[in-house]
Amino acid sequence: MVSFMKVCVVGAGVAGLAAARELLREGHDVTVMEQSGGVGGQWLYDPATDAGDPLGTAGAHSSIYASLRLNSPREVIGFSDFPFYPKNDRGGDARRFPRHGEFLRYIRDFCDAFGLMDAVRLNTRVAHVGMAPRSDDGGFLGWEVRCAKQGEGNEVVTTEEVFDAIVVAVGQFTQPRIPTINGMDKWSRRQLHSHSYRVPDSFHGEVVVIVGCHESGKDIALDLREVVREVHISVKPMAGTISPGMSKAVSKHPNLHLHPEIDCLCDDGRVVFVDGSGVVADAIIYCTGYDYSFPFLDTAGLVTVDDNRVGPLFEHTFPPALAPWLSFVGVPRMVILPRFYEMQARWVAQVLSGRMALPPVEEMLRTVEEYNRAREAAGVPKRLTHAFGLDLELCDEFGEKRCGFPRLEDWKKELILSSITSLLDDAESWRDDYLDSDIVLEGLRSQGWLTGRSPHDKDDDGAAGERAPKPQTHS
Numbered sequence: 052m053v054s055f056m057k058v059c060v061v062g063a064g065v066a067g068l069a070a071a072r073e074l075l076r077e078g079h080d081v082t083v084m085e086q087s088g089g090v091g092g093q094w095l096y097d098p099a100t101d102a103g104d105p106l107g108t109a110g111a112h113s114s115i116y117a118s119l120r121l122n123s124p125r126e127v128i129g130f131s132d133f134p135f136y137p138k139n140d141r142g143g144d145a146r147r148f149p150r151h152g153e154f155l156r157y158i159r160d161f162c163d164a165f166g167l168m169d170a171v172r173l174n175t176r177v178a179h180v181g182m183a184p185r186s187d188d189g190g191f192l193g194w195e196v197r198c199a200k201q202g203e204g205n206e207v208v209t210t211e212e213v214f215d216a217i218v219v220a221v222g223q224f225t226q227p228r229i230p231t232i233n234g235m236d237k238w239s240r241r242q243l244h245s246h247s248y249r250v251p252d253s254f255h256g257e258v259v260v261i262v263g264c265h266e267s268g269k270d271i272a273l274d275l276r277e278v279v280r281e282v283h284i285s286v287k288p289m290a291g292t293i294s295p296g297m298s299k300a301v302s303k304h305p306n307l308h309l310h311p312e313i314d315c316l317c318d319d320g321r322v323v324f325v326d327g328s329g330v331v332a333d334a335i336i337y338c339t340g341y342d343y344s345f346p347f348l349d350t351a352g353l354v355t356v357d358d359n360r361v362g363p364l365f366e367h368t369f370p371p372a373l374a375p376w377l378s379f380v381g382v383p384r385m386v387i388l389p390r391f392y393e394m395q396a397r398w399v400a401q402v403l404s405g406r407m408a409l410p411p412v413e414e415m416l417r418t419v420e421e422y423n424r425a426r427e428a429a430g431v432p433k434r435l436t437h438a439f440g441l442d443l444e445l446c447d448e449f450g451e452k453r454c455g456f457p458r459l460e461d462w463k464k465e466l467i468l469s470s471i472t473s474l475l476d477d478a479e480s481w482r483d484d485y486l487d488s489d490i491v492l493e494g495l496r497s498q499g500w501l502t503g504r505s506p507h508d509k510d511d512d513g514a515a516g517e518r519a520p521k522p523q524t525h526s
């Protein structure tokens with residue numbers, strides 16, 4: 052029998068919006084609580100981070116810096132049935148890897164196209180989610196959700212409501228993960244996490260040490276390069292961490308330097324590396340990743356976060372003891388977004404309505420344990436429990452098995468893989484210097500990316516259609 056639930060989705064980033072759409076499609080009664088004044092989550096750029104601790108969240112949700120351009124091709128990063136075609140208007144960014152604001156516009160268009168804003172409560176922070184008292188026979192009676200809503204005069208109003216089910220979609224790139232380094236508590240110069248980096252201006256003429264050289268580390272080092280005196284990038288381990296493209300950038304720009312791990316920070320401003328070399332620095336920026344954090348969620352210990360393992364979570368989505376009444380959309384890492392979150396969301400919606408069944412609790416727990424054991428045996432650190440390593444086949448299998456989600460087209464897979472190759476080969480201009488293979492060109496052609504017209508927008512003159520980006524083809 053199909054049933055409809057009163058569901059609270061926490062967060063209106065792409066994961067929460069994917070959840071809202073799938074739940075509404077399935078017929079559920081959906082409310083999305085969003086603490087910010089708009090939808091988009093990470094993509095809602097927030098210039099202010101100065102209030103509070105620059106090694107902590109500093110009161111901001113988004114970690115996006117001003118210069119950020121997408122690192123996923125626009126043909127792939129859209130929702131599965133709402134392509135991220137460039138708009139035929141002024142002020143947009145039609146490039147394949149556009150600036151962050153272009154993706155935010157797209158997310159807003161997605162909400163409008165699917166009428167999602169009626170379900171979203173903005174400026175509404177979920178302060179506490181806990182289980183409602185059980186019935187006399189021990190039956191589950193839902194979740195009590197306490198929210199703090201900012202009123203018009205900035206006063207805060209607290210509300211309480213009961214929901215049948217909660218979908219947690221609060222993202223994973225807000226709570227800085229900070230390494231422990233000898234002397235860091237006494238080092239009196241500027242230390243911040245990449246979460247609090249926005250623009251290079253305040254680093255003018257300085258010597259800056261960047262810790263970590265993954266996407267944010269690389270981007271920020273290159274962003275700073277033109278205004279600072281020197282950028283010193285510290286990586287652990289050196290071998291295998293620095294891409295050929297970043298090595299090329301370092302050899303090209305005399306003010307970029309590479310170092311191994313930091314050994315200690317000294318009172319006189321020196322940063323000493325494990326090979327004995329050192330540099331007197333004005334600032335250190337930790338580009339060291341993020342921790343999952345769900346401070347509002349009280350599950351009486353049934354869901355915990357341990358070294359970035361959220362668990363136990365059956366298929367990274369349902370905590371067995373509380374399924375299906377509690378679910379998480381957006382925990383997997385290194386997957387294609389928002390596509391993977393759409394799969395999770397569709398599965399959650401169908402399980403809640405009763406159209407899909409979950410295995411018994413013991414079996415789900417056993418599956419989680421087996422998965423964790425297999426990963427550990429393969430040498431994968433616990434903190435990468437939810438990382439899919441961009442294994443596109445594994446992502447397809449997940450979608451097919453859990454909710455019959457269509458597989459990603461081959462040309463898109465090839466486009467993703469060729470983008471990664473370019474990113475590794477050339478840290479500076481990879482986003483603009485690409486040549487599409489024949490299979491990608493054929494895919495672009497067959498799905499309207501090269502014809503310049505698509506059905507879901509209007510030109511300035513009111514005619515339907517958008518302009519596709521100018522392709523860069525083999526000469």
Ligand SMILES: Cc1cc2nc3c(=O)[nH]c(=O)nc-3n(C[C@H](O)[C@H](O)[C@H](O)COP(=O)(O)OP(=O)(O)OC[C@H]3O[C@@H](n4cnc5c(N)ncnc54)[C@H](O)[C@@H]3O)c2cc1C
Pocket residue numbers: 061062063064065066067084085086087090091092093094112114115116119120121122123128175176177178220221222223224267347380381387388389
């Ligand atoms: C610097 C950076 C660059 C990135 N670049 C790319 C890229 O190029 N391509 C790509 O695919 N991905 C990229 N990502 C990953 C990006 O985060 C995801 O694409 C996507 O935005 C994650 O969506 P989400 O909905 O899971 O989380 P978020 O976007 O973080 O959304 C979570 C939402 O939950 C809300 N929220 C949190 N707590 C509460 C609460 N208690 N009450 C109410 N609301 C709450 C937040 O305000 C937010 O709106 C990047 C991330 C970062 C940090």
